[in-house]
């Protein structure tokens with residue numbers, strides 16, 4: 224175990240059927256906040272997720288929809304402040320204020336198909352996510368579960 228590199232490469236990864244991350248990838252969030260801030264982008268949110276966020280905030284779902292989402296490409300995305308921060312991001316604590324109800328896109332980061340497409344995509348993702356390469360290996364089963372839940 225000790226000589227595996229951060230991407231989890233070893234013999235299993237050489238099997239033609241196995242994905243390159245078959246032995247897991249190292250990831251533990253450092254809570255830097257990078258993925259909730261910075262350049263604007265889409266964070267897809269469903270009606271069910273809006274309901275759940277509203278429950279956690281103790282606010283009507285319509286209010287959450289009005290103040291925290293925006294229509295984008297026929298879907299809904301979370302709204303951002305002018306500086307690109309998600310409106311649910313607390314800049315002081317650098318925490319998500321709706322953490323328990325955050326959308327699937329947030330819950331599954333960085334285990335997205337695009338990030339795990341190949342080793343170089345993962346390495347590129349690691350440039351903006353210092354949690355990649357930290358902590359224990361996330362096992363394949365968990366990666367696949369998150370891939371299945373992720374909208375991306």
Ligand code: SF4
Pocket residue numbers: 251252253254255256257258259332333351352353354355
């Ligand atoms: S960028 Fe990575 S390490 Fe930073 S908060 Fe997001 S998931 Fe955690």
Ligand code: SF4
Pocket residue numbers: 258259266301309310311312313318319320321322325326329
């Ligand atoms: S909902 Fe929370 S986890 Fe998702 S982008 Fe906003 S602050 Fe980050």
